[in-house]
Amino acid sequence: xxxxxxxxxxxxxxxxxxxxxxxxxxxxxxxxxxxxxxxxxxxxxxxxxxxxxxxxxxxxxxxxxxxxxxxxxxxxxxxxxxxxxxxxxxxxxxxxxxxxxxxxxxxxxxxxxxxxxxxxxxxxxxxxxxxxxxxxxxxxxxxxxxxxxxxxxxxxxxxxxxxxxxxxxxxxxxxxxxxxxxxxxxxxxxxxxxxxxxxxxxxxxxxxxxxxxxxxxxxxxxxxxxxxxxxxxxxxxxxxxxxxxxxxxxxxxxxxxxxxxxxxxxxxxxxxxxxxxxxxxxxxxxxxxxxxx
Amino acid sequence: xxxxxxxxxxxxxxxxxxxxxxxxxxxxxxxxxxxxxxxxxxxxxxxxxxxxxxxxxxxxxxxxxxxxxxxxxxxxxxxxxxxxxxxxxxxxxxxxxxxxxxxxxxxxxxxxxxxxxxxxxxxxxxxxxxxxxxxxxxxxxxxxxxxxxxxxxxxxxxxxxxxxxxxxxxxxxxxxxxxxxxxxxxxxxxxxxxxxxxxxxxxxxxxxxxxxxxxxxxxxxxxxxxxxxxxxxxxxxxxxxxxxxxxxxxxxxxxxxxxxxxxxxxxxx
Numbered sequence: 001x002x003x004x005x006x007x008x009x010x011x012x013x014x015x016x017x018x019x020x021x022x023x024x025x026x027x028x029x030x031x032x033x034x035x036x037x038x039x040x041x042x043x044x045x046x047x048x049x050x051x052x053x054x055x056x057x058x059x060x061x062x063x064x065x066x067x068x069x070x071x072x073x074x075x076x077x078x079x080x081x082x083x084x085x086x087x088x089x090x091x092x093x094x095x096x097x098x099x100x101x102x103x104x105x106x107x108x109x110x111x112x113x114x115x116x117x118x119x120x121x122x123x124x125x126x127x128x129x130x131x132x133x134x135x136x137x138x139x140x141x142x143x144x145x146x147x148x149x150x151x152x153x154x155x156x157x158x159x160x161x162x163x164x165x166x167x168x169x170x171x172x173x174x175x176x177x178x179x180x181x182x183x184x185x186x187x188x189x190x191x192x193x194x195x196x197x198x199x200x201x202x203x204x205x206x207x208x209x210x211x212x213x214x215x216x217x218x219x220x221x222x223x224x225x226x227x228x229x230x231x232x233x234x235x236x237x238x239x240x241x242x243x244x245x246x247x248x249x250x251x252x253x254x255x256x257x258x259x260x261x262x263x264x265x266x267x268x269x270x271x272x273x274x275x276x277x278x279x280x281x282x283x284x285x286x287x288x289x290x291x292x293x
Numbered sequence: 294x295x296x297x298x299x300x301x302x303x304x305x306x307x308x309x310x311x312x313x314x315x316x317x318x319x320x321x322x323x324x325x326x327x328x329x330x331x332x333x334x335x336x337x338x339x340x341x342x343x344x345x346x347x348x349x350x351x352x353x354x355x356x357x358x359x360x361x362x363x364x365x366x367x368x369x370x371x372x373x374x375x376x377x378x379x380x381x382x383x384x385x386x387x388x389x390x391x392x393x394x395x396x397x398x399x400x401x402x403x404x405x406x407x408x409x410x411x412x413x414x415x416x417x418x419x420x421x422x423x424x425x426x427x428x429x430x431x432x433x434x435x436x437x438x439x440x441x442x443x444x445x446x447x448x449x450x451x452x453x454x455x456x457x458x459x460x461x462x463x464x465x466x467x468x469x470x471x472x473x474x475x476x477x478x479x480x481x482x483x484x485x486x487x488x489x490x491x492x493x494x495x496x497x498x499x500x501x502x503x504x505x506x507x508x509x510x511x512x513x514x515x516x517x518x519x520x521x522x523x524x525x526x527x528x529x530x531x532x533x534x535x536x537x538x539x540x541x542x543x544x545x546x547x548x549x550x551x552x553x554x555x556x557x558x559x560x561x562x
Contacts (some may be wrong), residue, residue: 022375025431029410031410098305107544
């Protein structure tokens with residue numbers, strides 16, 4: 001981040017007046033609604049009385065005491081971690097291969113791989129639902145004929161299916177992050193290592209990987225936080241029973257109508273994510289300080 | 294230049310198949326002539342695309358999505374262009390905090406934003422209206438509009454502006470005749486990316502949409518919750534076709550990797 005530079009009053013005035021409309025917009029419809037949501041999580045609710053604007057810890061206590069919520073949050077983070085690992089294991093080599101491609105192929109495949117990012121997530125998840133569909137879905141047929149598995153795997157309404165569909169949805173972010181890091185790499189260093197007799201595996205392990213690690217980690221943070229707060233994929237693949245934080249909050253708001261409890265789930269998700277993201281960002285920046293210079 | 298070995302190319306092929314498989318399957322199944330979902334399909338027919346016309350709720354939702362996307366992207370740019378100019382050219386106290394605030398909708402889970410907006414709009418009495426949806430979408434697409442405008446404003450050669458001023462142009466004329474044309478590619482790409490984000494948003498919109506203001510993703514999601522049939526695949530295939538067209542245009546105009554990795558244009562970098 002840039003250091004604060006001594007500012008004179010006319011620059012401050014000009015800058016602030018230009019940014020003022022956007023600032024008002026954000027204060028009015030982002031900061032206030034978020035504050036209201038935090039407040040809401042402390043309100044009381046009853047089936048017949050609705051929302052009561054009092055200050056109680058009932059919702060928070062329920063989340064802490066009832067193991068249902070602990071299990072649901074564990075599932076949320078387990079699924080997000082696994083999706084992140086899959087995107088790293090497959091996305092990193094793919095970005096490297098992509099970067100070594102020549103001419104038009106590079107652009108074409110980059111479009112093919114990061115394009116899905118902009119295609120409706122409902123359409124993409126529907127695709128997975130079609131591929132998974134039951135014991136004789138296309139995915140199972142393919143895996144069984146190729147001899148990779150003996151008996152069909154249950155994908156629909158399971159965490160396995162959720163993880164695969166999420167990893168697919170998040171893959172472009174990982175490839176993009178690693179791709180960006182690879183662009184900064186000096187190819188001459190690789191060539192120097194090769195000319196000194198290193199095998200290409202050694203080059204990848206000792207030269208390339210350490211340099212792109214910050215990119216991999218920042219990709220992982222993006223993928224993790226988006227997976228942990230994903231809604232469409234868990235809702236469609238997980239069905240009505242296998243809940244994660246986002247789908248549970250949705251249920252509380254639009255089906256049970258227990259807004260205070262839903263707000264508490266959402267606020268807890270937000271706090272957990274902010275802590276994890278800010279914490280790991282700080283760790284990465286400290287660990288790789290010299291790379292960021 | 295080293296080339297990829299055969300093993301790398303096999304890996305690449307499998308990877309690409311993984312990435313396109315769900316999208317291809319949706320488009321493929323959409324052409325089924327049957328009244329139910331069957332994979333693989335045996336013959337092609339446009340039956341379910343024609344059937345779309347008979348489902349006004351999808352057509353209406355599509356209209357809502359288009360309007361919402363266009364309107365919220367325009368409004369977002371009205372706010373984002375001055376903000377981008379402020380951040381790119383003036384050093385003032387709180388500048389870093391300001392850009393962090395403006396990019397915060399990228400960090401806050403959309404489910405949290407959806408809940409916050411639902412709570413807020415309900416309590417100020419505009420819950421369930423189209424206006425509320427527009428405001429919510431302006432906020433969510435704002436970072437995308439800002440980033441690309443910021444990248445263009447930071448990269449711009451400011452000596453042209455000084456030339457215009459020295460030739461007697463006033464502030465507004467300079468903005469209209471010099472600055473705006475120079476950052477226009479950034480604004481256009483920002484608008485397109487903002488539009489796509491608005492058009493695709495489900496997680497936040499699902500909290501705010503009511504039967505009259507359902508967007509296409511919300512309509513599709515609620516439909517899939519009840520049943521998955523060929524109709525929803527033909528809707529999805531149409532959405533995919535539209536998005537791909539915009540994508541290819543965006544790629545030609547600006548370069549997709551640049552659009553998606555546009556940095557905030559911090560002066561410190």
